[in-house]
Amino acid sequence: xxxxxxxxxxxxxxxxxRKMFEEGASRKAIYGEENVFDFSIGNPNIEPPAEFKNILxxxxxxxxxxxxxxxxNAGYKDTRDAVANYLTKQGEQIFSPDxxxxxxxxxxxxxxxxxxxxxxxxxxxxxxxxxxxxxxYIDNHQGIPKFVTSEPDFSLDFxxxxxxITEKTRxxxxxxxxxxxxxxxxxxxxxxxxxxxxxxxxxxxxxIYLVSDEPYRKIVFDGVEVPSMFDIYKYTFVGTxxxxxxxxxxxxxxxxxLNPGMEDREIVSAGLVLSNRILGYVNAPALMQRAVNxxxxxxxxVDIYQKKRxxxxxxxxxxxxxxxxxxxxxxxxxxxxVEDDVKFVSxxxxxxxxxxxxxxxGGPGHFRIAYCVSDETIINxxxxxxxxxxxxx
Amino acid sequence: xxxxxxxxxxxxxxxxxRKMFEEGASRKAIYGEENVFDFSIGNPNIEPPAEFKNILxxxxxxxxxxxxxxxxNAGYKDTRDAVANYLTKQGEQIFSPDxxxxxxxxxxxxxxxxxxxxxxxxxxxxxxxxxxxxxxYIDNHQGIPKFVTSEPDFSLDFxxxxxxITEKTRxxxxxxxxxxxxxxxxxxxxxxxxxxxxxxxxxxxxxIYLVSDEPYRKIVFDGVEVPSMFDIYKYTFVGTxxxxxxxxxxxxxxxxxLNPGMEDREIVSAGLVLSNRILGYVNAPALMQRAVNxxxxxxxxVDIYQKKRxxxxxxxxxxxxxxxxxxxxxxxxxxxxVEDDVKFVSxxxxxxxxxxxxxxxGGPGHFRIAYCVSDETIINxxxxxxxxxxxxx
Numbered sequence: 001x002x003x004x005x006x007x008x009x010x011x012x013x014x015x016x017x018r019k020m021f022e023e024g025a026s027r028k029a030i031y032g033e034e035n036v037f038d039f040s041i042g043n044p045n046i047e048p049p050a051e052f053k054n055i056l057x058x059x060x061x062x063x064x065x066x067x068x069x070x071x072x073n074a075g076y077k078d079t080r081d082a083v084a085n086y087l088t089k090q091g092e093q094i095f096s097p098d099x100x101x102x103x104x105x106x107x108x109x110x111x112x113x114x115x116x117x118x119x120x121x122x123x124x125x126x127x128x129x130x131x132x133x134x135x136x137y138i139d140n141h142q143g144i145p146k147f148v149t150s151e152p153d154f155s156l157d158f159x160x161x162x163x164x165i166t167e168k169t170r171x172x173x174x175x176x177x178x179x180x181x182x183x184x185x186x187x188x189x190x191x192x193x194x195x196x197x198x199x200x201x202x203x204x205x206x207x208i209y210l211v212s213d214e215p216y217r218k219i220v221f222d223g224v225e226v227p228s229m230f231d232i233y234k235y236t237f238v239g240t241x242x243x244x245x246x247x248x249x250x251x252x253x254x255x256x257x258l259n260p261g262m263e264d265r266e267i268v269s270a271g272l273v274l275s276n277r278i279l280g281y282v283n284a285p286a287l288m289q290r291a292v293n294x295x296x297x298x299x300x301x302v303d304i305y306q307k308k309r310x311x312x313x314x315x316x317x318x319x320x321x322x323x324x325x326x327x328x329x330x331x332x333x334x335x336x337x338v339e340d341d342v343k344f345v346s347x348x349x350x351x352x353x354x355x356x357x358x359x360x361x362g363g364p365g366h367f368r369i370a371y372c373v374s375d376e377t378i379i380n381x382x383x384x385x386x387x388x389x390x391x392x393x
Numbered sequence: 394x395x396x397x398x399x400x401x402x403x404x405x406x407x408x409x410x411r412k413m414f415e416e417g418a419s420r421k422a423i424y425g426e427e428n429v430f431d432f433s434i435g436n437p438n439i440e441p442p443a444e445f446k447n448i449l450x451x452x453x454x455x456x457x458x459x460x461x462x463x464x465x466n467a468g469y470k471d472t473r474d475a476v477a478n479y480l481t482k483q484g485e486q487i488f489s490p491d492x493x494x495x496x497x498x499x500x501x502x503x504x505x506x507x508x509x510x511x512x513x514x515x516x517x518x519x520x521x522x523x524x525x526x527x528x529x530y531i532d533n534h535q536g537i538p539k540f541v542t543s544e545p546d547f548s549l550d551f552x553x554x555x556x557x558i559t560e561k562t563r564x565x566x567x568x569x570x571x572x573x574x575x576x577x578x579x580x581x582x583x584x585x586x587x588x589x590x591x592x593x594x595x596x597x598x599x600x601i602y603l604v605s606d607e608p609y610r611k612i613v614f615d616g617v618e619v620p621s622m623f624d625i626y627k628y629t630f631v632g633t634x635x636x637x638x639x640x641x642x643x644x645x646x647x648x649x650x651l652n653p654g655m656e657d658r659e660i661v662s663a664g665l666v667l668s669n670r671i672l673g674y675v676n677a678p679a680l681m682q683r684a685v686n687x688x689x690x691x692x693x694x695v696d697i698y699q700k701k702r703x704x705x706x707x708x709x710x711x712x713x714x715x716x717x718x719x720x721x722x723x724x725x726x727x728x729x730x731v732e733d734d735v736k737f738v739s740x741x742x743x744x745x746x747x748x749x750x751x752x753x754x755g756g757p758g759h760f761r762i763a764y765c766v767s768d769e770t771i772i773n774x775x776x777x778x779x780x781x782x783x784x785x786x
Contacts, residue, residue, distance in 0.1 A: 001599040002657025003664040107673030136671035250679030264395025271396040278529035280500030286643025
């Protein structure tokens with residue numbers, strides 16, 4: 001009787017990612033850091049760029065007052081100006097600071113967007129495989145998640161998406177570069193998606209929003225293009241963070257942005273600000289808002305992740321693992337050599353290799369490797385990967 | 394059609410506090426900082442204690458890695474240990490780190506507590522006058538807020554509370570020292586409240602929780618006692634922050650704590666952690682968690698606020714304003730000299746004095762003065778307060 005029914009049920013089906021992350025911590029304590037190959041969570045092993053620490057120190061040395069005070073719920077005006085300018089330079093839309101709300105990470109951004117747009121029982125389409133927290137984010141605001149599968153190469157399956165759209169569809173959530181597959185959706189795919197959503201928005205008499213979760217936007221390989229959804233579809237929201245490209249996931253700093261071309265721009269913007277306040281976030285952390293202000297064009301060295309991807313892909317391919325080579329983010333999503341991915345992940349765990357079952361990422365029959373770890377961890381895990389796949393041959 | 398119906402309605406009845414805060418910012422731009430007497434928001438004008446900046450600098454100078462990474466959703470173990478030890482020393486209960494979840498401020502703490510305990514249509518009793526955001530926090534999790542009035546001196550009105558309790562009552566929210574009245578509930582009152590809630594918990598066959606919002610606990614005057622609710626009532630949650638006692642409201646760092654004596658302690662604790670994750674907070678800001686770790690016994694100099702209270706109370710009393718002298722926090726909640734408090738607040742605004750109508754704080758016929766401003770602001774506002782009360786005589 002201590003908790004609500006929903007929370008009690010949700011505790012039972014707790015996050016695989018977090019479960020493996022905490023398993024990793026206890027195994028490291030027992031076996032030693034270097035003997036556990038922890039690929040469980042997207043917790044970047046690369047330190048933030050030097051500019052980040054320098055700016056924090058400058059801010060603290062500055063004798064200015066009020067560094068840690070409340071500011072407007074949307075965030076500091078100059079930080080929102082900086083984000084608006086940055087986004088304006090990225091594409092064809094002209095952003096104003098009112099199109100931006102600074103948030104408690106991408107999780108905060110997605111929640112304020114969903115809170116703003118969802119009436120009870122509105123449906124939100126989620127493209128699998130995906131970050132499973134979306135399900136909770138939608139449920140937080142009384143929406144109904146509707147999952148659709150992708151093509152075997154993780155590209156959009158328009159037949160499934162079309163079948164999932166109803167009069168109650170309020171949004172489609174996408175994530176590109178994708179967690180867990182590393183897929184980057186092509187311009188062509190996204191344009192087709194936009195046409196489909198526009199057609200049904202008109203038919204429904206209200207917008208079907210596209211909610212684009214983009215924390216990995218800067219982490220792409222081999223020069224692949226990540227098209228701006230703002231230029232492709234009017235009813236676009238972006239939720240993003242500095243967690244991955246500046247390696248700051250614990251600091252909870254990100255933003256929500258709305259397409260300036262959207263109708264009802266003012267009221268939607270006011271809704272985002274209100275939601276940021278009433279969901280209890282109140283505002284994004286003050287010091288971090290000031291820090292990222294001048295870091296919009298900075299990121300960790302993406303080549304480091306590309307090298308890790310290559311070491312991992314070459315290694316696993318040579319052992320007989322099958323996968324689609326990721327174009328971005330820092331996840332690999334190979335096929336499980338046996339149908340039961342939980343069983344396979346558990347066998348890897350016997351070798352102190354911690355991964356996440358695909359069924360915990362909307363992609364059963366696969367498993368997720370978060371390779372934002374040291375090169376040594378990847379290299380030294382290979383014997384365990386070898387031993388495990390051989391068990392199932 | 395851009396937003397949900399609920400958000401559209403809520404934008405219309407937006408927060409008086411935030412409205413006046415933003416009004417203050419624009420008036421300062423027009424009339425000059427020193428000519429606007431901005432008592433709108435609890436944004437402390439006292440800088441954080443020197444220890445805070447020193448610790449942040451030490452953390453940044455430390456070459457340790459992973460300062461900004463993810464940690465368990467509940468927060469760093471050593472920070473939770475520190476909070477547990479601190480709370481254990483404050484009263485008779487023995488806290489473990491599992492009784493603590495580090496949160497995005499008190500707003501985050503209250504939301505994860507409410508998310509954990511509320512089933513749809515569960516009722517939550519709010520004691521007026523109050524911080525009106527509670528209404529939204531409860532609604533976020535499909536609860537029903539039920540407001541009850543207090544005695545004219547802001548002490549608990551047991552008749553109203555008793556009448557408000559039903560089979561659906563899941564929690565009572567209190568805030569002592571109180572925003573907006575500055576009232577500190579006495580041990581006797583709180584013990585009577587505990588008996589009442591225990592009696593009805595037994596009758597209902599499930600706990601009626603007490604959710605105690607305590608960001609002002611350390612800000613009390615004249616040696617008044619703020620009894621620990623943990624020692625008084627088994628089904629107590631505390632939500633609090635370092636926003637006010639360390640002057641860090643923009644940094645969003647606080648915690649939720651549950652009474653170790655509560656039944657279902659483990660599952661309730663797991664519910665809080667899960668809620669922190671799935672509401673999109675994920676975790677409290679990393680650097681701030683490390684900073685507050687060693688600052689649990691530190692606070693700004695409370696005498697400074699006591700002096701401000703005295704200047705303000707003496708000044709307003711001599712002008713004929715009527716009020717209950719606050720025992721804590723940094724708010725004064727005088728009677729409006731006319732019934733229509735919005736009208737009176739608007740007249741004060743004509744003198745560039747920004748306050749909040751009592752109707753925006755569950756206390757119509759009053760107005761709120763947040764006196765966490767410079768002594769000069771208080772002193773220099775007196776002619777405006779004088780002119781305004783004289784208009785209505």
